[in-house]
Amino acid sequence: MSIKVEIFSSSGCNKCQHAKNLLRKLAIELGGDTIEWCEINVLDAIDYAVELGVLSTPSIAINGKLVFTQLPSSKKLHQELLSQLNKHKAKSATTSGTKK
Numbered sequence: 001m002s003i004k005v006e007i008f009s010s011s012g013c014n015k016c017q018h019a020k021n022l023l024r025k026l027a028i029e030l031g032g033d034t035i036e037w038c039e040i041n042v043l044d045a046i047d048y049a050v051e052l053g054v055l056s057t058p059s060i061a062i063n064g065k066l067v068f069t070q071l072p073s074s075k076k077l078h079q080e081l082l083s084q085l086n087k088h089k090a091k092s093a094t095t096s097g098t099k100k
Contacts, residue, residue: 003084005037008049008059015071019058026078034085063088 009016
């Protein structure tokens with residue numbers, strides 16, 4: 001049970017490196033197996049980036065939806081990841097019929 005986080009970046013983007021470091025730290029803090037993340041170079045995946053609405057880097061999509069169009073604060077990203085994890089857990093519990 002995990003959520004998928006995509007960081008859209010470009011070469012030479014210092015904020016993109018900061019976003020990756022922040023996400024790596026939060027993923028470990030929240031449980032390494034609950035957050036599956038990857039970096040996507042906007043130039044390599046321009047069609048996908050445009051489809052999601054990415055206009056600048058870094059941008060962050062969670063479960064295929066653009067959530068942040070710029071580097072969020074650590075607190076905002078942490079809150080959003082927790083929210084998404086809780087939604088995912090609730091959905092999984094409902095699907096399996098074990099909702100408490």
